[in-house]
Amino acid sequence: MADQRNKSEYVQEGKSKKRSTLGKWTRRGFIGVGGLAGVGLLVGIGGNAFLNKKVRKYSGLGMGEGDSMNAWIRIAPDNTITVAVPRAEMGQGVYTSLPQLIAEELNVEMSSIKVIHPQPEAPYSNTFMLTQEEPNAFKGYSMMEKILASMPLIATGGSTSIPDGFTNLRYAGATAREMLKAAAAEKWGIDVKDCRSEKGHIINSGNNEKLTYGQLAEAAATINLDGLPELKKKEDWTIIGKPVQRLDIPEKVTGSATFGLDVRLDDMKYAVIRHPSTIGGKITSIKNKEDIEGRAGIEKVVLTEFGAAVIANNTWRAKNGALALRFEEDDAGNGGINSTQISTELTDILDKDPIATPVDTGDVAAILSDDKNQVIEATYEVPYLAHAAMEPLNCTVLVDSESAEAWVGHQGSSIVQNMVNEITGLPKANIKVNTTYLGGGFGRRAEPDFIRKAAAVAKEMPGVPVQTVFTREEDMQNDMYRPAAKSRFKAVVESSGEIAAWDNMMALQSVSNSAIGRIMPAMAPSPAKDEATIEGAANLPYIMKNQRVAFGNHDIPIQVGFWRSVGSSQNAFFTECFMDECAHAAGKDPFEFRQSKLANHPRFKAVLEKAAALGNWGAQDGKFRGIALHKSFGSIVGQVATLSKVGDKSFKIDHFSCVIDCGMHVNPDTVEAQMEGGIVFGLTAALHGEITWDDGSVNELNFPQYDMVRMNVSPKVDVHIMDNEFYPGGVGEPGTPPAAPALCNALFAATGERVRRLPIIKQGYTFS
Amino acid sequence: MELNINGTVKTVDVEESMPLLWVLRDELNMTGTKYGCGVSACGACSCLIDGVATRTCTLPASAAVGKTIKTIEAIASDGNLSAVQKAWIQHQVPQCGYCQSGQIIAAEGLLDKTPNPTDDDIDTAMTNICRCGTYQRVREAIHTAAKWRQEENSLLG
Numbered sequence: 001m002a003d004q005r006n007k008s009e010y011v012q013e014g015k016s017k018k019r020s021t022l023g024k025w026t027r028r029g030f031i032g033v034g035g036l037a038g039v040g041l042l043v044g045i046g047g048n049a050f051l052n053k054k055v056r057k058y059s060g061l062g063m064g065e066g067d068s069m070n071a072w073i074r075i076a077p078d079n080t081i082t083v084a085v086p087r088a089e090m091g092q093g094v095y096t097s098l099p100q101l102i103a104e105e106l107n108v109e110m111s112s113i114k115v116i117h118p119q120p121e122a123p124y125s126n127t128f129m130l131t132q133e134e135p136n137a138f139k140g141y142s143m144m145e146k147i148l149a150s151m152p153l154i155a156t157g158g159s160t161s162i163p164d165g166f167t168n169l170r171y172a173g174a175t176a177r178e179m180l181k182a183a184a185a186e187k188w189g190i191d192v193k194d195c196r197s198e199k200g201h202i203i204n205s206g207n208n209e210k211l212t213y214g215q216l217a218e219a220a221a222t223i224n225l226d227g228l229p230e231l232k233k234k235e236d237w238t239i240i241g242k243p244v245q246r247l248d249i250p251e252k253v254t255g256s257a258t259f260g261l262d263v264r265l266d267d268m269k270y271a272v273i274r275h276p277s278t279i280g281g282k283i284t285s286i287k288n289k290e291d292i293e294g295r296a297g298i299e300k301v302v303l304t305e306f307g308a309a310v311i312a313n314n315t316w317r318a319k320n321g322a323l324a325l326r327f328e329e330d331d332a333g334n335g336g337i338n339s340t341q342i343s344t345e346l347t348d349i350l351d352k353d354p355i356a357t358p359v360d361t362g363d364v365a366a367i368l369s370d371d372k373n374q375v376i377e378a379t380y381e382v383p384y385l386a387h388a389a390m391e392p393l394n395c396t397v398l399v400d401s402e403s404a405e406a407w408v409g410h411q412g413s414s415i416v417q418n419m420v421n422e423i424t425g426l427p428k429a430n431i432k433v434n435t436t437y438l439g440g441g442f443g444r445r446a447e448p449d450f451i452r453k454a455a456a457v458a459k460e461m462p463g464v465p466v467q468t469v470f471t472r473e474e475d476m477q478n479d480m481y482r483p484a485a486k487s488r489f490k491a492v493v494e495s496s497g498e499i500a501a502w503d504n505m506m507a508l509q510s511v512s513n514s515a516i517g518r519i520m521p522a523m524a525p526s527p528a529k530d531e532a533t534i535e536g537a538a539n540l541p542y543i544m545k546n547q548r549v550a551f552g553n554h555d556i557p558i559q560v561g562f563w564r565s566v567g568s569s570q571n572a573f574f575t576e577c578f579m580d581e582c583a584h585a586a587g588k589d590p591f592e593f594r595q596s597k598l599a600n601h602p603r604f605k606a607v608l609e610k611a612a613a614l615g616n617w618g619a620q621d622g623k624f625r626g627i628a629l630h631k632s633f634g635s636i637v638g639q640v641a642t643l644s645k646v647g648d649k650s651f652k653i654d655h656f657s658c659v660i661d662c663g664m665h666v667n668p669d670t671v672e673a674q675m676e677g678g679i680v681f682g683l684t685a686a687l688h689g690e691i692t693w694d695d696g697s698v699n700e701l702n703f704p705q706y707d708m709v710r711m712n713v714s715p716k717v718d719v720h721i722m723d724n725e726f727y728p729g730g731v732g733e734p735g736t737p738p739a740a741p742a743l744c745n746a747l748f749a750a751t752g753e754r755v756r757r758l759p760i761i762k763q764g765y766t767f768s
Numbered sequence: 769m770e771l772n773i774n775g776t777v778k779t780v781d782v783e784e785s786m787p788l789l790w791v792l793r794d795e796l797n798m799t800g801t802k803y804g805c806g807v808s809a810c811g812a813c814s815c816l817i818d819g820v821a822t823r824t825c826t827l828p829a830s831a832a833v834g835k836t837i838k839t840i841e842a843i844a845s846d847g848n849l850s851a852v853q854k855a856w857i858q859h860q861v862p863q864c865g866y867c868q869s870g871q872i873i874a875a876e877g878l879l880d881k882t883p884n885p886t887d888d889d890i891d892t893a894m895t896n897i898c899r900c901g902t903y904q905r906v907r908e909a910i911h912t913a914a915k916w917r918q919e920e921n922s923l924l925g
Contacts, residue, residue, distance in 0.1 A: 091900045092863070245860065246862075248862075249861075249862050249865075250857060253861075253862065254800070254840065254843070254844055254849070255801070255840030255843075256800065256841075259865075261802075261803065264797045264799065296783075313794075315790055315803070390804050390866040390867050390897065390898070390900075391804075391864075392804070437866075438864060439864050440866060442899075472805045472807075669860055673860065676902070676904055679901065680903065702807050704807065704809050709903075710895055710897060710903070711903045716904060
């Protein structure tokens with residue numbers, strides 16, 4: 001399905017229309033409305049915040065012809081239903097799943113829906129991301145939600161799109177439906193009870209007369225409803241919970257989908273950026289600026305506060321120019337940072353007092369120090385990881401004297417607007433954000449750095465759109481990495497199999513302190529209060545008589561960031577492998593050992609048991625199995641990895657059986673796809689992923705040094721989705737954490753050797 | 769130089785050493801072919817050169833003179849999707865979609881040479897990176913496309 005971002009609207013057959021061709025609305029209209037959004041909306045937020053005419057002012061920008069029912073839905077006379085999806089499509093399917101929520105209640109076919117990504121306005125705030133509470137703009141916001149909506153974070157991440165939109169968007173659809181019914185009733189002079197809606201029509205139940213939504217939209221848009229409509233019951237759903245085909249896939253098989261790097265504007269220039277060679281360093285001068293500027297096709301060589309860039313009439317010429325730049329640099333004292341030092345520092349932190357002890361039940365120290373008890377002890381380690389999304393980071397910016405415009409695949413449209421505002425000083429109301437498809441996000445595209453950098457480069461070429469790209473090498477060497485971490489466990493397991501004591505001390509950098517500090521410094525938690533550090537380590541479902549979970553902070557000037565599944569990406573590996581160690585130490589079956597400790601958590605127990613059944617746990621078929629169970633982002637996932645041994649330390653990963661309890665789900669095929677992909681993402685980290693440091697910079701340059709799981713190693717994956725009526729959890733991330741421990745536990749079953757350090761291939765294992 | 773792209777001869781004035789990828793993307797605004805790594809390691813830039821799936825980020829455009837170049841934009845003909853593209857939709861293969869132009873080109877190249885590939889054939893031919901991890905669906909879609917192509921051929925024959 002075509003959307004507002006079609007290439008034809010960027011470049012109209014060579015004619016110069018670049019600044020007014022996006023959407024039907026004018027620049028002046030945008031500025032006026034944007035100004036209102038900042039001031040007027042505060043008054044409006046409360047009960048029924050974003051309903052009908054009061055909020056028509058604040059919504060519908062770029063939504064084309066027709067009348068807005070609310071901030072998410074506009075209906076055109078030709079019955080096109082334009083749906084505003086304020087979340088970024090990075091492969092996780094929101095371009096389809098969020099419209100499904102609306103289509104279900106509005107009673108329209110998915111094929112009648114056209115999707116746009118709206119401007120960053122308050123109604124689209126992702127309040128769930130910050131409150132972790134179910135928001136509903138139609139019932140009214142809590143005080144915290146009102147505050148959050150007044151300085152909106154329009155962002156995609158933390159597997160929150162469905163939890164944030166699940167109630168809100170169904171009410172968006174239902175209220176629109178009721179407004180259309182009320183408009184029809186008024187027109188026919190009948191009671192609204194005698195009107196029903198069906199497939200884009202309102203029908204007069206008395207005489208079967210019909211009006212299309214398009215015929216009613218103008219009248220409906222002025223109607224104020226009394227109270228809230230009833231939502232459909234789960235058993236009546238025909239679109240939610242069904243494997244609806246994704247709306248973005250047709251254009252992704254023809255090469256016509258527009259990613260950020262595919263934006264083409266008249267007179268556009270291409271810039272390739274070079275970063276300082278040392279982390280935290282600075283390029284102080286360019287030694288050969290004139291030489292490079294003299295090359296064919298080069299427009300300009302610029303030095304910004306973030307680095308240097310070569311602006312040219314073609315990416316390849318810009319890249320060659322950028323590679324040839326010679327600099328004077330200041331390494332900010334970071335030129336000695338190296339991986340050996342990092343590993344030593346992490347161990348030192350494990351030996352020191354923690355900065356926080358989020359779990360401390362019973363008396364762990366007494367059990368561990370009792371000579372009668374045998375203490376199991378192990379230390380695990382994971383390296384820094386890059387995101388390495390397939391589409392190298394890029395952003396296109398046009399800076400004019402009064403306004404600016406950005407074209408970018410970013411996880412947060414409000415972040416884009418804020419960063420362009422910060423760099424250019426232009427008012428936010430005059431900064432337009434065009435959200436393209438994202439060639440992978442994984443947390444990297446929530447970062448503000450590449451927007452700041454692109455805006456700083458574009459500012460050097462006023463009036464000219466400039467597409468700034470990181471080469472793959474610049475992308476890999478200037479990431480906001482998943483931090484390296486060490487985790488030390490001590491445990492006492494009784495002969496009965498009960499865990500008498502579980503002591504877990506971790507050492508790593510604080511992701512939230514680093515990442516949120518780059519986006520909203522005032523909201524960045526201190527390292528001691530960072531929930532991301534302990535997620536997946538402090539909330540274990542297992543019964544433990546005495547438990548302590550503590551951590552220390554690694555203070556080093558490496559920028560770390562949210563990497564698909566964040567703290568759980570390492571903590572699931574640590575905790576679920578050590579659970580396996582405890583099971584084997586007690587002479588218990590790893591599945592039964594876990595199962596016996598889940599009496600307080602029936603949902604976990606059901607997932608574990610289903611995963612074991614799906615994975616043929618206990619089968620005597622010459623294969624080796626490992627199991628892992630982990631909850632992240634509101635969803636519980638259990639996985640069984642099945643391996644075949646093909647030689648000494650050489651294996652084939654035959655199969656992953658994956659069970660997810662994500663509560664109610666919107667699109668089961670998308671849930672399955674996210675599990676399949678999440679497992680491959682986890683396996684890539686487990687098998688290959690490692691970013692290493694020497695002389696203050698990253699050693700890995702590109703995929704040959706930072707390899708990925710490919711077709712030949714990728715396992716067959718079976719997915720089962722638990723059926724229940726719990727509020728939805730996320731699905732974008734929870735598939736990743738259990739993959740590494742399930743694999744490593746299977747390797748232990750095969751070899752008797754415990755892998756305690758990732759990546760696995762660096763320990764002499766091979767996979768085919 | 770003159771390049772035969774999707775059945776049309778295009779004249780471009782570029783350096784001999786400019787990779788075909790950048791000629792397509794930046795000189796001709798044909799952006800379906802993607803930049804992923806620049807070192808022929810990921811396959812996002814694949815095009816069919818004389819029918820063979822070829823990574824174009826390291827292929828000088830001058831080396832493609834006199835050969836036929838087919839890009840993702842020409843895999844569908846007259847608006848009709850190829851069997852591979854249809855199978856990609858049937859199996860809902862793409863997630864982010866960025867690598868899929870290259871995956872589809874690689875699959876077309878494979879099926880042209882090996883109409884009924886085994887899983888081993890697929891492992892050998894399909895070495896493109898998909899960061900979203902769509903490999904299982906790529907494999908299934910190739911098997912489906914192989915079946916559909918054979919059915920089409922038997923109908924035509």
